[in-house]
Amino acid sequence: MRDLLPTRRRPALPPLLCAGGLLVGAVVLGLIVGAADLPVRGVCLALLDELPFVHLDHGLTPVQYAVLMDLRLPRVLAAVTVGGLLALAGAGYQGVFRNPLADPYLLGAASGAGLGATLVIVYAHGDSVGGVPVVPLASFVGAMGGVLLAYAIGATSNRSGGTANLVLAGVAVAQFLAAAQTYVQSANTDELRRIYSWLFGRLSGIGWADLRMVLPYALLSTVVLVLHGRLLDVMSVGDEEAAGLGVRAGRVRLVVLLAASLATASAVAISGLIGFVGIVVPHLVRRFVGGSYRRVLPMSLLCGATFLVLTDVLARTLTAPGELPIGVVTAFVGAPFFVLVLRGTRKVDV
Numbered sequence: 001m002r003d004l005l006p007t008r009r010r011p012a013l014p015p016l017l018c019a020g021g022l023l024v025g026a027v028v029l030g031l032i033v034g035a036a037d038l039p040v041r042g043v044c045l046a047l048l049d050e051l052p053f054v055h056l057d058h059g060l061t062p063v064q065y066a067v068l069m070d071l072r073l074p075r076v077l078a079a080v081t082v083g084g085l086l087a088l089a090g091a092g093y094q095g096v097f098r099n100p101l102a103d104p105y106l107l108g109a110a111s112g113a114g115l116g117a118t119l120v121i122v123y124a125h126g127d128s129v130g131g132v133p134v135v136p137l138a139s140f141v142g143a144m145g146g147v148l149l150a151y152a153i154g155a156t157s158n159r160s161g162g163t164a165n166l167v168l169a170g171v172a173v174a175q176f177l178a179a180a181q182t183y184v185q186s187a188n189t190d191e192l193r194r195i196y197s198w199l200f201g202r203l204s205g206i207g208w209a210d211l212r213m214v215l216p217y218a219l220l221s222t223v224v225l226v227l228h229g230r231l232l233d234v235m236s237v238g239d240e241e242a243a244g245l246g247v248r249a250g251r252v253r254l255v256v257l258l259a260a261s262l263a264t265a266s267a268v269a270i271s272g273l274i275g276f277v278g279i280v281v282p283h284l285v286r287r288f289v290g291g292s293y294r295r296v297l298p299m300s301l302l303c304g305a306t307f308l309v310l311t312d313v314l315a316r317t318l319t320a321p322g323e324l325p326i327g328v329v330t331a332f333v334g335a336p337f338f339v340l341v342l343r344g345t346r347k348v349d350v
Contacts, residue, residue: 015289019302023080026309030076033313035321036067043068070207078206078270079312080305081218083277085267087304090278091285091296092225092260095232096253097163101338104264104278107170107257111177112146113139113268117198118181122188135198136210136269140217142177143265149173151257163253201274201327203312214266221263222301228256229294236291274308274327276334281307283337 032038038060045058046068060068086104093102105111116138124134150173154166185195231252235242239249267274281304282296289295308326311333315326 012289012295015295015299016302019299019306023302023306023309026306026313027076027080030079030309030313031068031072033317034067034072036064038064038068038072047073074206074208074211075203075312076309077211078203079309081211081214082203082267082271082274083281083308083311084301084305085218085221085263086274086277087281087285087300087307088222088225088297089260089263089267090304091282091293091300092228092232092256092263093278094282095236095293095296096256096260097167098236100283101279103275104260104267105174105273105275106167107150107261108146108173108177109143109261109264110146110268110273111174111181112149113143113265114199114273115177115181115184116140116142116145117272118184118195121194121198122184122191133210133213136213139198139272140214140265140269143268144261146173146177147257147261147265197325198272199327200325201272201330203271203326204316204323206270210270214269217262217266221259221266224255224259225263226297226301228252228259229292229297232256232293232297236293272327274330276330276338277304277308280334280337 028040028043031043032040042058042060042064045056046060046065048054049056049058058065089104090102093104093106094100096102097106117135119142120134120138124138147170150170151166153173154169157165157169185192231247234245234247235249235252242249264278282300285296285299285303289299308330311329312326315324315329318324318329
């Protein structure tokens with residue numbers, strides 16, 4: 001747990017600038033790499049041409065321009081959004097639970113999202129209602145419902161404000177919702193392929209409508225989590241000590257949990273289940289910037305976005321012209337790292 005505690009003051013701006021530069025490079029790489037050949041200069045000029053009062057000759061053919069604007073750009077922006085949100089939510093959960101193994105799916109968000117998506121895939125007639133994609137909407141509602149149910153059970157079972165009962169309630173809710181999802185799948189085997197495609201995570205097919213749907217929730221949860229970095233630093237020394245410094249630990253814990261869950265629900269709503277980002281990225285970030293959440297949270301946001309953009313590039317190039325589910329690639333990277341973290345964790349507070 002030592003790496004969770006703020007140890008010494010380190011400059012914040014250089015790491016943020018470095019992380020921002022890496023993200024820009026990853027985004028450019030994600031836009032030019034793929035089945036269709038897109039020139040770097042043409043892509044950069046085409047993006048600048050979209051700015052107000054800017055008119056540039058990008059030189060792309062109509063087909064190349066359509067590939068860039070209708071396929072690559074929403075996909076890369078989805079990777080930025082999902083990776084950043086999952087890493088940010090992971091850092092927030094780890095701060096609240098003071099546990100380096102906490103992840104965005106801890107409180108039943110994944111199973112709730114899975115059940116919501118499964119129900120819509122099996123029973124809905126069509127992929128959208130009134131122009132709104134129903135699978136992302138259902139998974140968003142399911143994720144938030146799972147988290148709120150776990151929180152309600154945990155809060156009523158543990159009035160002391162601790163976190164152990166909350167985690168146990170999350171485990172129970174997750175198992176129940178997963179069982180319900182399995183039951184629905186077993187009764188509707190014809191739709192299993194679509195369901196598994198969603199459960200393994202995917203960024204292909206994400207459009208501008210999906211991004212617009214989750215953007216307000218993504219922005220709200222990001223602002224709330226980043227602004228609570230200082231309070232998480234204070235809480236890292238213990239609830240009683242934090243209370244002595246004027247911090248209401250229970251209230252901060254509730255706000256961060258809800259914001260992290262909202263970020264998780266926003267991510268899984270458009271991408272399906274993509275594991276390990278929320279564990280791997282915050283841990284790597286701490287190695288470079290220390291344990292202060294004022295640095296860990298924004299750095300996790302930037303590095304998580306970079307990580308998933310690069311992972312998506314691997315997912316669509318390793319087996320080209322085919323494509324691997326991105327959740328499979330993150331699992332190949334994240335599972336060994338998780339084992340290393342587990343072996344290096346001396347004490348777990350749950």
